[in-house]
Amino acid sequence: MLHDLTYLHSILANLPKGQLFMLTDSHTAEYCLPILADSIGENPYHLRTIEAGEQSKNLASVQAVWDFLFKHRATREALLINLGGGMITDLGGFAAATYMRGIRFVNIPTTLLAMVDASSGGKTGIDYNGIKNGIGTFTQPLATLIHPNFLRTLPATELLSGFAEMLKHALIASPEEWIRLLQLAQEELPQAQFVAALSERGLLHNSIAIKEQVVAQDPREAGMRKILNFGHTIGHAIESAALENSLQPSTFNPQPSTFNIQPSPSHGYCVLWGMVAEVYLSVVHAGCPREVLQQLTQIMLQWYGRPQCDCKQREQLIQRMYQDKKNEANSLPNFTLLRALGEPIINQHLSDADINEALEYLFSL
Numbered sequence: 198m199l200h201d202l203t204y205l206h207s208i209l210a211n212l213p214k215g216q217l218f219m220l221t222d223s224h225t226a227e228y229c230l231p232i233l234a235d236s237i238g239e240n241p242y243h244l245r246t247i248e249a250g251e252q253s254k255n256l257a258s259v260q261a262v263w264d265f266l267f268k269h270r271a272t273r274e275a276l277l278i279n280l281g282g283g284m285i286t287d288l289g290g291f292a293a294a295t296y297m298r299g300i301r302f303v304n305i306p307t308t309l310l311a312m313v314d315a316s317s318g319g320k321t322g323i324d325y326n327g328i329k330n331g332i333g334t335f336t337q338p339l340a341t342l343i344h345p346n347f348l349r350t351l352p353a354t355e356l357l358s359g360f361a362e363m364l365k366h367a368l369i370a371s372p373e374e375w376i377r378l379l380q381l382a383q384e385e386l387p388q389a390q391f392v393a394a395l396s397e398r399g400l401l402h403n404s405i406a407i408k409e410q411v412v413a414q415d416p417r418e419a420g421m422r423k424i425l426n427f428g429h430t431i432g433h434a435i436e437s438a439a440l441e442n443s444l445q446p447s448t449f450n451p452q453p454s455t456f457n458i459q460p461s462p463s464h465g466y467c468v469l470w471g472m473v474a475e476v477y478l479s480v481v482h483a484g485c486p487r488e489v490l491q492q493l494t495q496i497m498l499q500w501y502g503r504p505q506c507d508c509k510q511r512e513q514l515i516q517r518m519y520q521d522k523k524n525e526a527n528s529l530p531n532f533t534l535l536r537a538l539g540e541p542i543i544n545q546h547l548s549d550a551d552i553n554e555a556l557e558y559l560f561s562l
């Protein structure tokens with residue numbers, strides 16, 4: 198259920214004394230925690246801060262959170278507040294889901310990516326042995342509290358990373374939302390106005406609502422929740438290749454724009470590139486109108502730039518798609534494609550030659 202920060206009052210009203218716990222990262226402890234002061238009021242809480250960054254999303258950090266909860270005698274009635282980006286909401290959610298077989302947790306996402314994706318839907322987890330989200334649970338937070346003002350101080354790359362997931366939600370579920378996001382992109386607003394438009398025009402709210410509607414129908418990803426993986430088969434391959442330096446971050450080549458973009462292959466960028474290739478596949482194999490590909494390509498060139506890659510790396514990317522955890526045993530890589538805007542189809546299997554053609558398109562732009 199989505200709420201704003203004021204909802205904390207009612208959550209905290211009946212909490213036993215000494216049972217409020219707060220997890221932050223080193224940035225959110227400094228910049229975001231003070232903003233919660235009014236909502237927390239006089240309620241005392243125990244605070245644990247984890248070093249910011251995806252590299253902290255590991256078993257050692259989970260143990261640190263478990264130790265923190267044990268040390269301060271958290272009981273089954275305890276509440277853990279996860280204040281941060283996806284690393285914190287995934288990690289804290291997992292620690293809470295497993296501590297004493299599960300305590301309640303509230304997510305307060307501080308990045309656009311975490312607001313529209315990671316903090317809702319109940320996926321918790323950590324990276325394990327180099328596998329992103331290799332260990333985790335499906336456990337719903339008690340609530341996700343959205344405070345759009347956190348977006349005001351985000352770097353442009355963080356905003357664009359989250360905006361990619363908003364584009365994904367529109368592509369898979371809502372032609373109307375797609376038009377509204379295209380309109381926003383065409384306006385080329387300065388960053389502060391872009392952020393204001395996300396909440397004032399209801400775009401943030403609508404994007405989260407799309408995700409929540411999908412999850413409500415298939416919380417454990419048995420079938421239709423896979424539509425949320427649109428763009429991720431190719432996107433994850435690019436992301437993990439970039440992380441392992443097969444594609445050096447310096448080879449990513451963002452275009453100049455109204456945003457001050459630093460070259461870095463963050464999750465949303467990789468998803469955006471993956472979506473361009475997967476819309477290409479949708480045009481060729483599922484009848485999606487070419488206009489959608491042109492529109493998404495335009496946004497990519499305007500804001501995200503493109504990953505550069507040689508032929509050998511392209512083969513490596515395809516190999517990575519075979520290792521994706523969405524695949525069934527011994528099958529070709531599994532894709533969600535679009536028949537049209539808002540008409541996704543899951544479990545589409547495509548050959549190496551087909552995938553290679555889509556990569557050719559992406560890397561030729």
Ligand code: GLY
Nearest residue numbers: 314318320422425
């Ligand atoms: N991030 C996709 C999902 O939550 O299913």
